Amino acid sequence: xxxxxxxxxxxxxxxxxxxxxxxxxxxxxxxxxxxxxxxxxxxxxxxxxxxxxxxxxxxxxxxxxxxxxxxxxxxxxxxxxxxxxxxxxxxxxxxxxxxxxxxxxxxxxxxxxxxxxxxxxxxxxxxxxxxxxxxxxxxxxxxxxxxxxxxxxxxxxxxxxxxxxxxxxxxxxxxxxxxxxxxxxxxxxxxxxxxxxxxxxxxxxxxxxxxxxxxxxxxxxxxxxxxxxxxxxxxxxxxxxxxxxxxxxxxxxxxxxxxxxxxxxxxxxxxxxxxxxxxxxxxxxxxxxxxxxxxxxxxxxxxxxxxxxxxxxxxxxxxxxxxxxxxxxxxxxxxxxxxxxxxxxxxxxxxxxxxxxxxxxxxxxxxxxxxxxxxxxxxxxxxxxxxxxxxxxxxxxxxxxxxxxxxxxxxxxxxxxxxxxxxxxxxxxxxxxxxxxxxxxxxxxxxxxxxxxxxxxxxxxxxxxxxxxxxxxxxxxxxxxxxxxxxxxxxxxxxxxxxxxxxxxxx
Amino acid sequence: xxxxxxxxxxxxxxxxxxxxxxxxxxxxxxxxxxxxxxxxxxxxxxxxxxxxxxxxxxxxxxxxxxxxxxxxxxxxxxxxxxxxxxxxxxxxxxxxxxxxxxxxxxxxxxxxxxxxxxxxxxxxxxxxxxxxxxxxxxxxxxxxxxxxxxxxxxxxxxxxxxxxxxxxxxxxxxxxxxxxxxxxxxxxxxxxxxxxxxxxxxxxxxxxxxxxxxxxxxxxxxxxxxxxxxxxxxxxxxxxxxxxxxxxxxxxxxxxxxxxxxxxxxxxxxxxxxxxxxxxxxxxxxxxxxxxxxxxxxxxxxxxxxxxxxxxxxxxxxxxxxxxxxxxxxxxxxxxxxxxxxxxxxxxxxxxxxxxxxx
Numbered sequence: 001x002x003x004x005x006x007x008x009x010x011x012x013x014x015x016x017x018x019x020x021x022x023x024x025x026x027x028x029x030x031x032x033x034x035x036x037x038x039x040x041x042x043x044x045x046x047x048x049x050x051x052x053x054x055x056x057x058x059x060x061x062x063x064x065x066x067x068x069x070x071x072x073x074x075x076x077x078x079x080x081x082x083x084x085x086x087x088x089x090x091x092x093x094x095x096x097x098x099x100x101x102x103x104x105x106x107x108x109x110x111x112x113x114x115x116x117x118x119x120x121x122x123x124x125x126x127x128x129x130x131x132x133x134x135x136x137x138x139x140x141x142x143x144x145x146x147x148x149x150x151x152x153x154x155x156x157x158x159x160x161x162x163x164x165x166x167x168x169x170x171x172x173x174x175x176x177x178x179x180x181x182x183x184x185x186x187x188x189x190x191x192x193x194x195x196x197x198x199x200x201x202x203x204x205x206x207x208x209x210x211x212x213x214x215x216x217x218x219x220x221x222x223x224x225x226x227x228x229x230x231x232x233x234x235x236x237x238x239x240x241x242x243x244x245x246x247x248x249x250x251x252x253x254x255x256x257x258x259x260x261x262x263x264x265x266x267x268x269x270x271x272x273x274x275x276x277x278x279x280x281x282x283x284x285x286x287x288x289x290x291x292x293x294x295x296x297x298x299x300x301x302x303x304x305x306x307x308x309x310x311x312x313x314x315x316x317x318x319x320x321x322x323x324x325x326x327x328x329x330x331x332x333x334x335x336x337x338x339x340x341x342x343x344x345x346x347x348x349x350x351x352x353x354x355x356x357x358x359x360x361x362x363x364x365x366x367x368x369x370x371x372x373x374x375x376x377x378x379x380x381x382x383x384x385x386x387x388x389x390x391x392x393x394x395x396x397x398x399x400x401x402x403x404x405x406x407x408x409x410x411x412x413x414x415x416x417x418x419x420x421x422x423x424x425x426x427x428x429x430x431x432x433x434x435x436x437x438x439x440x441x442x443x444x445x446x447x448x449x450x451x452x453x454x455x456x457x458x459x460x461x462x463x464x465x466x467x468x469x470x471x472x473x474x475x476x477x478x479x480x481x482x483x484x485x486x487x488x489x490x491x492x493x494x495x496x497x498x499x500x501x502x503x504x505x506x507x
Numbered sequence: 508x509x510x511x512x513x514x515x516x517x518x519x520x521x522x523x524x525x526x527x528x529x530x531x532x533x534x535x536x537x538x539x540x541x542x543x544x545x546x547x548x549x550x551x552x553x554x555x556x557x558x559x560x561x562x563x564x565x566x567x568x569x570x571x572x573x574x575x576x577x578x579x580x581x582x583x584x585x586x587x588x589x590x591x592x593x594x595x596x597x598x599x600x601x602x603x604x605x606x607x608x609x610x611x612x613x614x615x616x617x618x619x620x621x622x623x624x625x626x627x628x629x630x631x632x633x634x635x636x637x638x639x640x641x642x643x644x645x646x647x648x649x650x651x652x653x654x655x656x657x658x659x660x661x662x663x664x665x666x667x668x669x670x671x672x673x674x675x676x677x678x679x680x681x682x683x684x685x686x687x688x689x690x691x692x693x694x695x696x697x698x699x700x701x702x703x704x705x706x707x708x709x710x711x712x713x714x715x716x717x718x719x720x721x722x723x724x725x726x727x728x729x730x731x732x733x734x735x736x737x738x739x740x741x742x743x744x745x746x747x748x749x750x751x752x753x754x755x756x757x758x759x760x761x762x763x764x765x766x767x768x769x770x771x772x773x774x775x776x777x778x779x780x781x782x783x784x785x786x787x788x789x790x791x792x793x794x795x796x797x798x799x800x801x802x803x804x805x806x807x808x809x810x811x812x813x814x815x816x817x818x819x820x821x822x823x824x825x826x827x828x829x830x831x832x833x834x835x836x837x838x839x840x841x842x843x844x845x846x847x848x849x850x851x852x853x854x855x856x857x858x859x860x861x862x863x864x865x866x
Contacts, residue, residue: 016512303746323749335747344741346517354733355748367730398515 003066005030005189006051006158011060013046020046021057022213028158031187033180035200035221038210039233039430044193047210048160051191052084053077065157075106081157085147085164093136093266100135101150121152125179136266140167140289148179159183160191165199166427166456167289170491177203195233195431196459197226211235234432248466249279252450253331253419258310258319260299268292270299271474277419277450282441284465284482285454287494292474293454294336297423300452301333302326313419327359330418334409336427336454338401342408345397349389352396353378353411360415377414385410386436402429406437413440420444423454438464458490470494511856521854526800526807528853529846530814536846537839546829554829555821555839568824570707572816574778578603578770580715580812582794584722585766587803589759591726592738596760598644598659599767600791601666602637606768607775608673609636611689611782614698615678618690625697629772630710637768638761640666645760649753655760667787674784693780700777711773715812718766722805735759767791796844815840 004027011024020043028034038044049055051062053071062069064080071077074084091100098115102108115131122129127145135143144164151159161180165173180190180203194200200207201221209217209232217232258273270292277283287293298304300311301323308317313331326332335341343352354363354374363374378392385406389399396404409425425441426434442464445451454471455461461468462482469479470493477493534556538548559568582599589596596602610633617625644658678689692698702708726732738745738755746752770790779786797815801807822836 301747302749322751323747327749337743340741341743341747344737344744346740347737351733351737355737355744358730358748364730368728369730369733371728395516 004028005032005065006069007063008047008051009061009063011047011050011057011062013050013055013057019213021050023060024210024213024215025060026208026215026218028189028191030157031184031189032206033184033190033192033204035204035207036191036193036210037195037197037200037207037229037233039195039432042210042233043213044210045162046213048084048162048191048193051077051158052082052160078154078156081155082160083151083154083156083158084160085144085151085162087162087164087166089143089147091135091143091146094134096132096134097129097138097146098131100146101131101153104150105153117153118149121149125152125182126175127179139291141169141172144168144176152183156188158189158191160193162193163195164192165194165196169288169494170458170487172288173199197221197229198459200229201226209233230431234430248281249448251276251278252314253277253452254312256310256312258299258306260295260304260306263295263298263304268295268474270295273474273476275469275476275479277452279418279450280445280448281466282445282451282453282464283479284461284468285452285471285476286456286458286461286468286490287454287471289456291471293423293471295474296471296476297333297335297421297454300326300331300421301335324359327356327415331421332356332360332412332415332417332419333421334412334423334425336423338404338408339397343396343404346395348395349382349387349392349399349407350375350378352407353381353392356411357415381407381410381414384414385440386433402433405429406433409437409440413444416447417444417449419450419452421452421454424456425453426455426457426460434460458487468493510859511852512859513856517854518857522802525850525853526802526811526847528850529800529843532846532850533839533843536842540835540838541831544831544835546831551825551829551831554825555818555836557821558824559817559820568820570705571820572813573707573712574709575819576812576816577709577712577715578774578790579794579797579815580809581711581718581770581773582763582767582791583798583801583808583812584715584718584805585763586794586798587722587801587805587808588725588735589763590739590798591803592735592755592759593742594756594759595656596641596644596659596763597656597795598641598661598663598791599763599794600787600789601659601663602640602764602767603771603774603791604663604666604670604787605640605771606633606637606765607771607779607786608670608678608782609633609639609768610772611692611775612673612678614692614695614776615690617697618695621697623697626700626710626776629698629776630769633768633772634765635768637764637766637771639764640768641760641764642757645757645764648760649756655756663791670782670786671784674782674786678782680781688783689781691780692776693778698776700773704777709773709777711770711777714769714773715809719805719809722808726805731758767794793840796840800843800847814843818843 006028009025011021013021024047036044046055050057053074053076069080071080098111098118101118102114108114118129118131127149129142129145129149135146144167164176168176184190192204204221207219207221208215211233219229254276255273258270260270262269268291295304299306302321303323306319308320311319313329318326339345344355354369357377358364361377363370375392381387382389382392387407388403399407405428409422412420426437429437438460441451441453453461453464465482467479468482468485470477472494534552538552541551542548559565559572582603586596586599610629613632614625614629640662643662644655647653647658648655674687674689680688680690693701700709700711702710734745734750734755737748738750738752742752775782775786793815797808797811801811818840825831825836826833
């Protein structure tokens with residue numbers, strides 16, 4: 001084999017109390033698409049941040065094209081030919097595409113020249129993008145294209161992509177993969193981070209699996225089954241949630257023509273959403289991020305009010321009720337953003353339990369708090385959902401994302417809701433915890449709760465939903481039975497790929 | 508190399524230790540400052556921090572501490588609710604003035620009639636005046652999204668003009684030979700807040716202690732205090748928990764205004780005695796320092812109010828006995844806030860000495 005593009009040798013990085021990377025070594029060849037697999041907290045982010053110059057390793061070396069590679073900062077990494085597309089975009093909503101791209105440059109050329117280069121690159125790689133459009137108006141898929149083109153303009157040798165498909169429709173994913181394959185054929189290596197195993201099997205040449213900061217295996221993703229890779233990641237046999245057959249009862253929650261203006265400038269207005277949810281069923285709502293998911297949850301939780309008759313609960317109009325009045329009658333919600341929305345980062349888990357459980361768990365009398373009872377409730381959530389924390393007195397931000405997610409979902413489930421709305425219930429949660437959360441949602445439905453799951457993870461929705469509907473620009477499609485839906489049909493429901501085209505330079 | 512490393516949890520120990528460390532650092536740097544002014548630093552520090560409590564004239568200074576401390580504590584307790592919720596009422600000085608005007612006006616309207624009901628009515632009027640003045644920035648913020656910092660601050664200057672006009676016009680003592688200023692309420696038995704003037708005891712001191720207890724219970728045991736803390740830390744989580752932000756803004760502004768108004772009323776009917784042009788002496792602003800020095804915690808505010816009163820009284824002693832300029836005393840008070848904010852970083856971060864990470 002020829003000289004690898006990038007060789008990692010014994011990389012180790014420790015943070016107080018945790019070793020993020022321990023003796024990590026592997027090679028990435030020129031033009032290779034290399035998958036980096038691992039659960040949350042396995043050390044993937046630390047590793048790519050090391051390569052991108054954001055983190056300095058405690059020990060170990062990196063070699064890029066035979067030269068010692070020690071980027072002191074991202075600028076140095078970029079100069080050496082390493083580019084990265086982050087999971088969370090760093091774009092300014094109020095500026096246009098070309099201005100955003102210029103912001104990331106050392107010496108930006110005039111706007112017209114950037115625009116011309118953006119057009120050239122987007123044309124070459126089949127990533128249509130108008131450089132004069134305002135970023136705030138772009139879809140998530142289009143924003144990602146801005147980030148990718150920003151990277152491609154640097155002519156990188158290695159492109160790092162962190163969970164790139166979590167915001168894309170299946171059609172958009174197909175287009176992205178075409179682009180990546182073409183880049184790879186031209187000699188650009190790609191380090192691809194994902195925990196969607198089927199994607200990795202479709203795209204990658206090699207895979208390195210991390211667990212607890214160490215390399216626990218490498219495999220050829222094309223020759224290994226997704227289940228085997230998942231078990232390599234988790235280290236145990238995976239438990240797949242079981243959907244028990246259950247009777248579906250009468251309608252509990254009904255939305256009729258729910259419309260609401262966007263709550264902020266770059267939000268999405270809700271348009272004429274009508275759907276009925278019955279006891280004991282799981283309604284899955286898919287859609288690309290930014291198509292009204294957050295707004296729908298706000299409208300259901302009561303943080304955003306609507307006309308009373310737009311939402312009815314067991315026949316009563318509730319569109320005007322505030323959050324705690326809705327909780328009282330049994331309608332609970334868990335928003336997507338854990339830190340700062342579902343939970344207050346600097347408050348203890350006990351206090352965070354009070355946050356939503358005050359009404360249904362009777363944690364107050366005449367406004368006076370029962371701290372003991374609240375602590376017991378927090379403890380029971382921690383125990384039932386295997387939240388890893390020393391105790392309920394710890395502040396929310398001391399928990400890892402996955403653990404906090406288990407806590408905030410568990411907090412709602414433990415209150416025995418009659419309708420539960422969850423947004424992205426397993427986002428950023430490791431595979432075994434995700435399976436546990438899905439199982440808990442299914443168990444809840446089996447007891448007669450109507451569950452609305454909003455997610456961008458289509459596999460998840462197919463796994464647990466009875467009916468599936470898609471949100472697109474604030475409109476909800478007609479729900480259809482989840483069994484028997486094909487990927488193409490789902491893609492069309494999600495809004496399709498109306499402005500996408502396949503890379504048209506032959507690879 | 509010194510590095511700051513974020514703690515996973517705020518340190519409990521440092522939460523309590525930082526105010527003490529700040530006081531200590533203020534004494535050290537203040538001492539250096541006084542030495543540079545040609546004073547003996549030890550004597551100066553002793554004069555400011557210890558003489559009011561333990562010197563041979565302490566019998567005179569101790570009541571003064573109560574008189575100075577009570578309005579500071581009362582106002583700071585009110586402010587602490589808003590500050591915790593991220594609502595920045597910095598116009599307590601104005602609310603203090605308007606409270607005093609309202610309260611005094613009610614008392615003066617009854618003069619010279621004597622009745623036990625007069626003083627309670629004045630108390631209500633004082634609280635109402637402060638409340639009303641605070642509702643202006645509160646209402647504008649809720650209705651039109653104006654900045655409550657600017658509006659409440661600007662209203663201080665409006666209140667000062669109002670005070671001058673009252674002292675010179677409407678409330679002027681008709682038997683005062685044309686001098687500005689109202690009748691002396693301290694000499695009007697039904698309207699005075701004094702309980703025992705020689706001991707420095709007036710109703711404002713009682714009110715301050717009651718406010719501390721109420722605030723403590725509200726913040727640690729009641730859902731209102733929980734919502735206040737939640738709103739300050741995570742506004743979105745607060746909405747999710749069902750807190751109505753507009754209502755919370757009005758309530759917090761109302762509490763701070765009412766308590767500032769009460770402080771004004773107790774002051775005008777006791778230690779100050781009358782509405783005069785220079786009635787206000789900046790308690791409303793100093794209370795902001797007291798609130799933060801006390802970590803927005805009711806007991807902390809009580810201690811901080813005492814400490815602030817101490818530097819006032821001690822500063823006055825140092826001015827008269829040692830000839831220190833007033834500016835030096837004010838510098839010392841400023842230092843105290845500065846050090847408090849500076850060492851506050853230790854609560855959330857730990858300092859690590861040693862080499863940075865390898866390259």
